Amino acid sequence: MEPAGSYGAGKAGSVSFDPVAFFTHPRTIFRLLSWVFSMVVFSCIVNEGYINIGSERLLCIFNNNADACNYGVTVGVACFLGSICFLILDIYFPTISNVRDRRRAVLLDLVFSGLASFLWFVGFCFLANQWQATSPDELPLAQGYDAARATIAFCFFSILTWAVLTLSALRRFLSGSNMALFTWQQLDPIPSNVRATPYPIPNGATIVTTNPYQAPPFTETLDPQKLTQQRPMAPAF
Numbered sequence: 491m492e493p494a495g496s497y498g499a500g501k502a503g504s505v506s507f508d509p510v511a512f513f514t515h516p517r518t519i520f521r522l523l524s525w526v527f528s529m530v531v532f533s534c535i536v537n538e539g540y541i542n543i544g545s546e547r548l549l550c551i552f553n554n555n556a557d558a559c560n561y562g563v564t565v566g567v568a569c570f571l572g573s574i575c576f577l578i579l580d581i582y583f584p585t586i587s588n589v590r591d592r593r594r595a596v597l598l599d600l601v602f603s604g605l606a607s608f609l610w611f612v613g614f615c616f617l618a619n620q621w622q623a624t625s626p627d628e629l630p631l632a633q634g635y636d637a638a639r640a641t642i643a644f645c646f647f648s649i650l651t652w653a654v655l656t657l658s659a660l661r662r663f664l665s666g667s668n669m670a671l672f673t674w675q676q677l678d679p680i681p682s683n684v685r686a687t688p689y690p691i692p693n694g695a696t697i698v699t700t701n702p703y704q705a706p707p708f709t710e711t712l713d714p715q716k717l718t719q720q721r722p723m724a725p726a727f
Contacts, residue, residue, distance in 0.1 A: 539563075607649055
């Protein structure tokens with residue numbers, strides 16, 4: 491059974507949505523980058539990834555292998571939609587008070603990010619291999635050259651962004667008691683001069699803390715010779 495404050499549930503509902511803090515958070519930035527990279531990949535393939543040479547049949551620019559284009563479009567669209575869903579989940583995550591729901595959301599983020607990173611790695615290797623096997627005769631007038639290179643490049647960039655998101659989700663999953671990892675707000679630090687008290691403080695009461703090793707005020711170091719000179723003499727009878 492998880493503690494009551496696990497996965498940031500202790501601060502659920504206490505943090506208001508701040509667009510500036512949300513969109514400047516590193517996790518949000520990487521999600522937006524993943525969203526853009528996915529859109530670039532499937533857009534390049536859909537718009538310029540197919541050519542027709544002397545016939546109405548469209549051929550994939552990656553070695554005329556339709557599986558290569560279909561793979562790139564499928565992974566790109568899936569990660570494009572997944573990035574949008576997890577951006578929405580990040581917005582509503584601070585309002586979720588149930589610990590199990592928070593744990594499932596973090597676990598889902600971890601699984602999807604890890605799977606996306608793996609699929610982009612496979613896609614990068616697959617598309618790069620098919621592009622290397624493509625002969626210049628299959629692409630007259632260098633049709634689709636820029637689109638193919640952009641697709642391969644952004645596949646590689648997607649590997650990096652989704653790998654970072656995977657590590658972030660893994661860190662949140664393993665550190666379920668650290669509430670600072672589950673909010674895009676900056677938590678106020680505790681002042682260094684505040685001392686923790688093991689018992690409640692009544693209303694209106696104050697606690698005065700002193701340093702036992704601090705010298706008391708208005709003290710003066712007396713000279714032994716002055717004490718001898720100022721010692722009163724006994725009267726003689």
